[in-house]
Amino acid sequence: MSPATAPVLAADLTAGLRRLKLAAMRQLAPELLITAKTQRWSPEEVLRALVEAEVAARDASNERARRKAAAFPVLQTIEEFDLGASAIPAPTWAYLSSLEWVGAKENLALIGPAGTGKSHTLIALGHAAVVAGHRVRYVTAADLVDTLYRHLADNTVGKAIETLLRNDLVLVDEIGFAPLDDTGAQLLFRFVAAAYERRSLGIASHHSFEDWGRFLPEHTTAVSMLDRLLHHATTVVTSGQSYLMRQARARQGGEHLPH
Numbered sequence: 362m363s364p365a366t367a368p369v370l371a372a373d374l375t376a377g378l379r380r381l382k383l384a385a386m387r388q389l390a391p392e393l394l395i396t397a398k399t400q401r402w403s404p405e406e407v408l409r410a411l412v413e414a415e416v417a418a419r420d421a422s423n424e425r426a427r428r429k430a431a432a433f434p435v436l437q438t439i440e441e442f443d444l445g446a447s448a449i450p451a452p453t454w455a456y457l458s459s460l461e462w463v464g465a466k467e468n469l470a471l472i473g474p475a476g477t478g479k480s481h482t483l484i485a486l487g488h489a490a491v492v493a494g495h496r497v498r499y500v501t502a503a504d505l506v507d508t509l510y511r512h513l514a515d516n517t518v519g520k521a522i523e524t525l526l527r528n529d530l531v532l533v534d535e536i537g538f539a540p541l542d543d544t545g546a547q548l549l550f551r552f553v554a555a556a557y558e559r560r561s562l563g564i565a566s567h568h569s570f571e572d573w574g575r576f577l578p579e580h581t582t583a584v585s586m587l588d589r590l591l592h593h594a595t596t597v598v599t600s601g602q603s604y605l606m607r608q609a610r611a612r613q614g615g616e617h618l619p620h
Contacts, residue, residue, distance in 0.1 A: 385418035386411045424492060431497040437484040447478055448600045457486055457595060460493055462561060463530050468590055469563040472570065473599030479565035482597075483532045486563065495529040502536040502549065509548040518548065522555045529560060536566040537576040546577045550586045557589040564590065569598075 370378075370391050378387040390411060397407045439458050444451060456462065457469065469486070471479040487497045500508075505525075512521040525531055541549065556562050568575060570587055577583040 383415055385415045389414050423494075427491045427494075427496060428488070431487060431491055431499055433484050433487065433499050435484065437481050437488060439485045439489045442481070442485050447482075448473070449482070449597050453595065453597060457482075458489060460486075460490055460495070462595060463490055463495055466558055466561050466593070468561060468594035470590060470594050470596045471563075471565040471599060472596065473567070475567055477599035479599055480534055482599075483534055483563050483565055487530060487532050490530050496527065497530045497532065498525060498528045499532040499534065500525075501534050501538070503539055505533055505552065506541060506545045506548055509552065510545070513544075513548075518551065519555075522552050525552070526556055526560050530563060531556065531560060532563040532565075534565045536564050537568040537573065540576040541578065543578050546579060546582050550582050553586050553589050558593070562590065 369375075370387070374390070375387060378384075378390070393407070393410055393414075396402070397410075402410075442454075444454055447454070449457075462469065469483075471482055473479055484499065487499055490497050509518050509521055512518045536549075553562070566573075570591075573583040573587065574580055577586070
């Protein structure tokens with residue numbers, strides 16, 4: 362029976378389900394009750410079907426809300442991840458995609474040239490974490506520092522950091538894309554220090570760790586930040602030719618790219 366021809370629930374039941382915010386039950390119940398009657402379901406079977414429908418609908422709604430809050434610039438998934446074209450060893454990828462490191466409040470550091478899949482990896486793992494029920498936030502290092510700068514004026518940097526750390530996993534992309542001044546470096550360090558052993562961080566940078574002094578003005582700041590980032594971390598060095606360059610070459614009829 363289609364929803365258009367299904368009987369309407371009694372007004373008091375409809376009002377009660379609406380008041381309890383059981384939207385999926387309210388939508389499904391009329392048709393399901395007809396099915397239950399014709400197939401002689403037990404009361405327990407009816408109740409189970411209604412509860413399962415409501416739980417599934419709420420899970421889907423919560424996942425959409427978490428995905429929106431994560432603020433991914435694009436949607437990438439681990440199913441789309443081409444491990445064969447990646448520099449990540451299979452055992453390392455198996456551990457990362459298991460998300461055990463998020464539950465353990467460990468970090469992920471991706472280091473390598475532009476176009477070698479760092480952002481794709483961060484976003485794919487972040488999306489998997491969202492699906493698994495974790496709260497995730499994606500941000501570039503420049504946007505993170507700019508946000509913290511704005512909170513300096515009214516002395517609410519700590520509050521802004523704590524808001525970010527309500528998430529289980531914070532992904533900070535493009536670290537070192539632009540040099541930081543002393544204040545910016547201290548703000549970034551303050552964020553990393555606050556997250557240490559409390560939340561998982563996923564970071565990506567074009568710069569090897571030895572070169573972090575290029576965009577952090579103080580050597581001691583770089584060392585202290587790396588100490589906290591890498592104490593409990595999986596480090597992956599990406600390599601190879603830029604994926605975008607390979608795509609461009611393929612469009613010119615040069616080489617075949619794996620999908």
